[in-house]
Amino acid sequence: MGRMKWLIGASFVTVLGAWLIALYGCGGGGGPIRPLAQLPPREAVYVGSEECARCHRPQHGIWKQTFHARMIRPVNEPGVLMAPVLDRLAGLTVVFTMGSHFRQRFIFLEGGEYWVAKGQYLKATNDASSISPTKDKKWESCMPCHTIGYDPERTPPNKFAEISIGCEACHGPGSVHVASPSRTNIVNPAKLPPKLSSHLCGRCHNRYTSVAGVEGVKFFLPGMDLEQQMQAEGIQMAPGLWTDVEGSALPISIKHRQQFFDWKQSNHANANIGCLQCHFVHKAPEDGDPRPLEERREGMCLSCHDRFADPAKRQAHTHHAPPPNGPTCAHCHMPAVASSGTKLDYAKGTDWDIHSHTFQFIPPALTQRTLKSGAKEGDVVPNSCMAGGCHNPNALYQPRWALNNSDHLQEAQGIVEQWYPALKKAPVFVLHRGFRFFVPWNTPYSD
């Protein structure tokens, strides 16, 4: 548990630091003690990522390769369009595109306001048929999460300081730091406690009830407590969840950008393992995949769960061959269950694209609980065996069960219960008509 020891050490230092600050105070003689958790200076304003590049070339270079930097781009920039679909928007003044890998949406100017055009291009199915030259909603509703420095008071159309997820989304407004660079006037998320650095990511990687046409937290700075701010703004989390045949909500996300909601329910959150313990935003992508992740899947999980580095222990736990011929930790513990640009459709050869962050194994019996008569693949909750392209007809490894077949699900469930007897008793959170119950997942349905 090499890294875990370090983490426990770090949280001890944090606690010690907080204790020292409490003991000696901050307003005193300007000694060496600085608060480890900090907010940007009050008077700071946004300057834009290009300013930061002057002094932080390496970080800027890597950021440029990530999806964060590519989120919104001018539509006339070469190579930006995922498909030549602009003729479907003829007559509109299209200015920006949103999205670079799952799907793409289009922003146009009309009457001094930015608008999101109806429909989107879906990459997995190469489908642009939903796009039409009409208004969907004001682009303002997307700004809290897709731009920097969103300010509802600013005059339209530019109610933001910068498009995309620039440096200051995670480091806070930088004008004071740029004028006089120091470690005390810019936020370094690594110095925040894991809860607050996860709040910084969760500010965008989350779903909320919307207020006056804007979804997302309006006012947030890195270092702030997200949940306190949500309370202050009168908004709540409003996740999209799978439901079972009785209409009860299962604790499994169905919509994209719910990583924070998922993570909050997990034992990783309880153990202070936050987004930054698994995602390394300034490490160069190694496999050409511009996700801010160090090593996807195995190496990263094993850096803490190192008992599974022993092949015998791993085999005893997974009952499968090690990767690449068998499942990774993430296949079972982070199956793709939610949709951004695609969902499961065997005929089209598509699968879910967003991964569960509750880290819970999802048993085949949960799929059964959601099997309504006549359900199509995309209508039933995926389980860990089938999601991620393992046990389905387009399988990577030994196809055996088709998702929609109740007998095969039963068989799969039997095997899983033999391997993991504790699962039989494991309860699952079920949200039923607004109330939360613990219901064993294998409880048969009642009328």
Ligand code: HEC
């Ligand atoms: C004029 C040069 C300059 C510019 C422009 C600049 N920085 Fe810095 N930055 C520095 C220096 C120098 C340090 C290290 C200070 C030290 O060691 O005391 C630093 C440190 C940092 C740190 C580390 C803080 C810590 O606590 O470890 C971060 C994060 C950072 N800068 C982000 C930014 C961002 C974001 C921008 C753009 C808004 C930016 N910088 C613009 C010079 C600059």
Ligand code: HEC
């Ligand atoms: C998605 C959030 C995010 C964005 C966007 C982002 N950073 Fe960071 N940055 C972090 C985190 C988290 C850390 C601390 C962990 C690390 O170093 O990877 C960090 C650390 C840093 C540091 C300190 C490095 C050190 O060695 O201590 C600098 C400097 C920095 N970032 C500059 C930038 C600049 C410049 C940009 C824009 C070009 C940028 N960051 C964009 C999240 C972000």
Ligand code: HEC
């Ligand atoms: C200001 C909003 C914002 C903040 C803050 C933010 N993100 Fe993001 N993030 C986004 C958006 C929007 C995208 C989608 C970019 C795209 O697909 O083009 C994204 C994409 C990502 C992706 C890649 C998604 C994929 O499809 O592979 C990862 C991983 C990620 N963010 C992690 C983080 C982490 C970790 C943090 C905190 C350090 C963070 N983000 C902070 C808005 C944000």
Ligand code: HEC
């Ligand atoms: C609460 C924050 C938030 C709001 C509000 C929001 N988004 Fe996003 N969006 C994200 C995050 C985070 C991601 C990436 C992570 C994911 O998809 O799971 C994303 C992903 C996307 C993608 C996919 C990008 C790709 O590369 O495939 C598109 C397109 C998109 N958003 C468009 C919009 C539009 C249009 C609006 C407004 C109508 C909007 N979003 C509102 C946070 C938000």
Ligand code: HEC
């Ligand atoms: C225990 C490690 C771990 C933690 C904690 C974690 N992630 Fe992830 N995350 C991953 C892995 C691994 C993947 C890639 C899964 C895959 O592609 O198989 C991923 C994928 C993502 C993606 C890409 C879209 C998707 O869902 O596939 C986003 C965005 C993301 N994480 C955001 C976050 C945010 C925000 C947090 C904190 C609230 C967080 N993650 C916490 C391990 C983690």
Ligand code: HEC
């Ligand atoms: C930075 C350290 C760290 C990393 C990286 C990490 N974990 Fe964990 N994980 C923990 C800690 C600490 C716990 C809580 C104590 C325990 O159960 O061992 C935990 C718990 C778990 C649990 C038990 C959850 C429960 O509900 O009881 C699972 C499953 C898990 N991790 C899977 C993963 C997977 C899969 C990855 C890689 C995607 C991963 N972890 C990455 C530290 C980590």
Ligand code: HEC
């Ligand atoms: C074939 C699916 C599968 C794979 C692959 C898998 N797990 Fe698990 N894991 C499970 C199931 C099912 C449980 C729940 C067992 C229970 O409740 O008794 C579990 C439980 C856990 C737990 C909590 C209980 C414990 O033993 O501490 C941790 C931590 C964990 N897994 C980590 C990992 C890591 C790390 C990897 C990758 C090396 C991994 N798992 C690979 C299916 C899998």
